[in-house]
Amino acid sequence: MKRLLLLTLLLPALAAAKVPVEEDILDKITDTNSPYYYTELKMRYDTGDETLTDEDYHYLYYGYAYQDSYKPLNTNPDLDKVLLLASGLDPDRPEPQTLEALISAGNAALQRDPFSPKLLNLMSYAYGALGDRKQERAYANRMNGVVRTILSSGDGFTQKTPRHILMFDHALDVLTLEGYSYGKSRVISRTVEFVPLTVPYVVEGKKRRGFYFDFSRIYWNKPEGYTYKRDRTWQFNNLKPRTYK
Numbered sequence: 550m551k552r553l554l555l556l557t558l559l560l561p562a563l564a565a566a567k568v569p570v571e572e573d574i575l576d577k578i579t580d581t582n583s584p585y586y587y588t589e590l591k592m593r594y595d596t597g598d599e600t601l602t603d604e605d606y607h608y609l610y611y612g613y614a615y616q617d618s619y620k621p622l623n624t625n626p627d628l629d630k631v632l633l634l635a636s637g638l639d640p641d642r643p644e645p646q647t648l649e650a651l652i653s654a655g656n657a658a659l660q661r662d663p664f665s666p667k668l669l670n671l672m673s674y675a676y677g678a679l680g681d682r683k684q685e686r687a688y689a690n691r692m693n694g695v696v697r698t699i700l701s702s703g704d705g706f707t708q709k710t711p712r713h714i715l716m717f718d719h720a721l722d723v724l725t726l727e728g729y730s731y732g733k734s735r736v737i738s739r740t741v742e743f744v745p746l747t748v749p750y751v752v753e754g755k756k757r758r759g760f761y762f763d764f765s766r767i768y769w770n771k772p773e774g775y776t777y778k779r780d781r782t783w784q785f786n787n788l789k790p791r792t793y794k
Contacts, residue, residue: 567701569611569713578612587612594663597687603701606694610664614715614766620661621716621767627658628668635671648675664695664715666722699723705760711741713763720744720762731759740765 578587585608593601594609601609613619634651638644655672662668669692677685700723702713714720717734724731724744734744745759 566703566710567607569607569702574608574611575615577608578615585612587616591663594691597684597690599687599690601690601694603694603697606698607701610695610698610715611713611766613664614769618660619715623661625658625661627654627660628662628665630654631658631668631671643675643678645679648679651675652679662716662718664691664719666692666696666719666726669695670722670726695719696723696726703761703763705762706757708737708741708743708761711761711763713766715766717742717764717767720760720764724760734762737761 577583577585578590580586584590585605587608590605590609590612593605631651631654634647634654638647638651652672652675655668655675658668659665659672669688673685673688673692676682676688699712699714699719703710705712712720712723714723720734720742721731721744724746730747732745732747734742736742740763742762742764743759744762746757749756749758751757
């Protein structure tokens with residue numbers, strides 16, 4: 550349990566926002582001479598390269614939207630398996646067989662969503678509980694790199710400065726990791742959703758009631774007549790999925 554919570558401490562204070570610019574991202578990730586050429590960058594990510602920088606993660610995360618494997622509206626049955634296994638875990642004394650099954654299902658789920666904060670967190674937890682510190686650190690590094698990227702894309706305080714996400718769940722994962730309790734999100738424009746906090750907080754004398762997220766990439770290639778229904782999210786600190794009605 551403590552291992553899950555400690556991962557949040559790896560997130561440093563963020564500098565000025567780095568809003569993703571599509572022309573720049575596409576240019577960098579398709580140039581074979583670029584240090585951000587996507588094939589090589591993703592290979593470094595998959596092998597747990599600890600030298601990846603925040604700049605690398607910026608092009609990794611937002612560059613994924615241009616990959617054929619990016620299908621944000623498809624279901625992820627392996628994620629359901631992971632959540633089911635995790636919900637039955639005793640965080641203080643997890644059974645090795647369950648942890649190994651969770652890792653197997655987690656690897657499969659990451660094929661569909663390689664930058665899922667909750668999946669990366671659970672993989673780090675499972676490896677750590679099994680005593681594999683190298684993989685525990687590798688998945689923690691990935692998760693923190695992804696979260697820093699989302700947080701640095703905008704402060705999320707206004708509709709004009711949203712945080713940019715590739716999956717709806719990524720927004721909720723980030724808020725959970727920040728320690729916020731939230732309610733049901735609502736779409737306020739064709740590209741932005743607002744996630745209200747159940748308990749507002751004050752920053753620089755201003756009351757913040759929630760965060761704005763840009764979800765436009767999710768619907769770039771939306772099938773005709775498609776409707777999306779999000780029926781569950783996640784809590785990192787109790788290893789159980791939560792349902793919002």
